[in-house]
Amino acid sequence: MAPLKGLRVLDLSSVIFGPLASQLLADYGAEVVKIEPPEGDSTRHTGPAREDGMAAMFLGANRSKQSVVLDLKQPAAQEALQALLATADVFMHSMRPQKLAALGVDPETLRQRFPRLVYASLLGFLPGPYAGRPAYDDVIQGMSGLADLMARQNGEVRYLPTIAADKTCAHVAAHAILAALWQRERTGEGAHVEVPMFESMVGFNLVEHFYGQHFEPPLSAPGYPRVLAPWRRPYRTADGHVAMMPYTDLHWQRFFAEVGAPQHAADPRFTGIANRTQHIAELLELAGAYVARESTAHWLATCERLEIPAAPVARLEDLPQDPHLVATGFFETLDDGARGMLRFPGTPVRFDSQRQPVAMPPRLGQHTRTQLAAAGLAPQHIQALIDQGAARSHPTGDTA
Numbered sequence: 011m012a013p014l015k016g017l018r019v020l021d022l023s024s025v026i027f028g029p030l031a032s033q034l035l036a037d038y039g040a041e042v043v044k045i046e047p048p049e050g051d052s053t054r055h056t057g058p059a060r061e062d063g064m065a066a067m068f069l070g071a072n073r074s075k076q077s078v079v080l081d082l083k084q085p086a087a088q089e090a091l092q093a094l095l096a097t098a099d100v101f102m103h104s105m106r107p108q109k110l111a112a113l114g115v116d117p118e119t120l121r122q123r124f125p126r127l128v129y130a131s132l133l134g135f136l137p138g139p140y141a142g143r144p145a146y147d148d149v150i151q152g153m154s155g156l157a158d159l160m161a162r163q164n165g166e167v168r169y170l171p172t173i174a175a176d177k178t179c180a181h182v183a184a185h186a187i188l189a190a191l192w193q194r195e196r197t198g199e200g201a202h203v204e205v206p207m208f209e210s211m212v213g214f215n216l217v218e219h220f221y222g223q224h225f226e227p228p229l230s231a232p233g234y235p236r237v238l239a240p241w242r243r244p245y246r247t248a249d250g251h252v253a254m255m256p257y258t259d260l261h262w263q264r265f266f267a268e269v270g271a272p273q274h275a276a277d278p279r280f281t282g283i284a285n286r287t288q289h290i291a292e293l294l295e296l297a298g299a300y301v302a303r304e305s306t307a308h309w310l311a312t313c314e315r316l317e318i319p320a321a322p323v324a325r326l327e328d329l330p331q332d333p334h335l336v337a338t339g340f341f342e343t344l345d346d347g348a349r350g351m352l353r354f355p356g357t358p359v360r361f362d363s364q365r366q367p368v369a370m371p372p373r374l375g376q377h378t379r380t381q382l383a384a385a386g387l388a389p390q391h392i393q394a395l396i397d398q399g400a401a402r403s404h405p406t407g408d409t410a
Contacts, residue, residue, distance in 0.1 A: 012039020012366050017191070019043065020094055021075070022115070023104035024051045026147075026173055027207065028132045029071040030180035032102055035187065036074040037357040037366055043098075043381055044075045045091065047082070048402050050374040061349055063374050073354055077372035078381045079402035082113050087400040091115070093385040095124060100187055104132040106142050117202045127200040128190045132183055136206045145207050150175035154211035159219065162238050175211050182210045236287050241294030244323045245301040245309075252309045254301065254320040262286075262293075264316040269300040339365065346370050378403040 017040040021032040029044070029051065036042040044051070050063055057066030078094070080087040092114065095101060101120065103110070110116040117129050134145025151157055151169045161167040183205040190201040216223075218237065222230025236242065244251040256265045259281065266275040274280060274296065279289040286293055301309060306322065313320035324332065330341050330353065342356045349370070357366045378401050382392045395401035 013361055014038040014040040017041065017100070018098050019100040019102065020045060020098045021102045023102050023132055025053055025104075026067075026071050026176040027179050028102055028104040028183070029053070030177060031130075031132065031183035031187070031205075032075065033071050033073060034180065034184040035100075037368065039366060040100075042075040043094065043377070044072065044077050044372065045094070046077055046079050046374060048079055048399070050079070054374065061373075064349060064371065069352065069354070069371050072371040074369040075372055076377035076381060077375055077404075078378045079375035080378075081400050081402075084398070084400040086395055086398065088114050090382060090385075090387065090395060090401060092123075093387060094381065095120065095127070097385050098124075098127060099191070100128045100130060102130040102132060102183075102187070106144070107131070107133075108142055121200060121202060125199055126194060128187060128194060128203060129200065130183060130187050130190075130203045130205065132179075133204060133206045135208045136204060140208065147173040147175045150179075150207045150211050153208055155215045155219070156211070159215065159233075159238065162233055163240055163242070165240075175207055178214055179205065179207045179210045234287075236290045239291040239294055241291055241298055245298050247301060247306045247309060248304055250306040251323045252301065252306050252313075252320055253323050254309060254313055254318065256297070256318050258283075261316075261318050265297065265300075265318060268312060268316060269303075271300070342368050344368070344370055373404045373406070375402040375404045376406075 014035060017035070019032055019035055019040050019042045021028060021042055022045045023029055023032070024046075032040075032042045032044070051068060051072070053065065053067040053071065054063040055065050056068070059065040080091055082088055082091065095115075101115070103115065107116075111119070117131065120127060120129055133141075134143055134150070135141050148169055151174060154175065156174060157167050157169055160170070183203075186203050186205055190203045194200055216232075218234040219232050221232050221234055222228050223232050244253045256262050259275075262280060263272070263275040266272050278285065280286050280293050304312075310320055310322065312318075329335060335341060340356050340358070341353055343351055343353050345351050352370070354368050356368055359365070378396070379389075379392055382395070382401065383389065387395075392401065396403055
């Protein structure tokens with residue numbers, strides 16, 4: 011049985027932060043109903059697609075969900091949303107707080123009406139000087155120190171080449187929602203969970219990079235030297251690269267003995283983790299000169315023999331053929347006919363040795379009729395909503 015089977019989530023969020031959070035809950039078995047405007051989530055049109063409204067970015071964060079389309083500018087659609095909320099355990103949104111009351115979905119109203127509801131606000135910032143500002147991944151990477159970390163390592167202020175803030179905060183949101191659900195099990199009452207991107211990413215970055223700032227007065231500048239060293243990158247070999255990490259005293263002793271330079275292992279700068287951390291840039295540059303003399307295959311074999319952590323550097327397009335991922339069945343291929351074969355990264359965790367299967371992302375409005383009917387609306391009421399444009403159903407009809 012899926013761990014979250016029976017849990018019902020209404021997700022009014024869009025783009026990546028909220029949708030990825032609800033996809034994580036869907037991966038664990040929750041029924042996630044994605045509430046979309048008539049034009050759909052913008053990611054439906056971001057990236058390559060075989061079918062209009064089913065682009066790659068949407069596929070990446072919306073699998074295993076159902077889609078209901080409501081035009082919440084219309085009072086009739088707002089009433090329909092309230093009917094859906096009466097059936098929900100969790101309500102998620104990523105709207106700015108000032109928009110909520112007009113739609114009747116502000117936390118005060120909903121928590122009074124549905125006391126067991128876990129209400130999750132996915133925000134840019136907690137209430138304070140920045141509250142209500144729009145927040146996007148690039149903005150949060152800049153504000154939270156990620157761009158500064160890149161500059162400290164390589165001298166150029168830049169973003170990470172991944173939407174690190176959106177994805178990290180999605181995981182924060184998912185586990186915060188689960189914590190609130192556990193609290194509800196003990197108290198019988200829901201909670202208002204506020205998940206801010208800014209504060210979440212500042213905390214994420216400062217796990218190691220607060221460093222000497224933990225102390226008063228500070229014992230050092232912020233920044234963990236080992237990961238900020240410009241030489242902290244895959245080692246260049248004679249024919250490519252290798253992700254290799256001598257870490258302990260024994261690792262470095264074995265490495266320098268292997269390259270015929272045991273004296274470096276006895277260098278006071280490099281003995282003990284505290285000294286190595288202080289002089290990590292010199293150490294990595296020195297080691298890199300030796301690694302560059304031999305091939306990648308040589309170093310992979312050597313590190314296996316010496317019990318030094320090492321691995322080849324994978325290209326993104328190689329990951330679906332990675333022998334370990336193939337053996338563990340990580341990637342799943344689905345076929346729904348019209349869209350052809352689609353491949354998805356699977357759920358990474360297992361429960362009782364079983365990985366929860368993934369299902370196709372929904373077409374826009376694919377489940378409008380079935381979900382509104384399950385919320386108690388009569389067929390003629392649903393049809394009236396669709397006729398007046400307050401709701402929308404996919405033209406191919408609802409499917410489970």
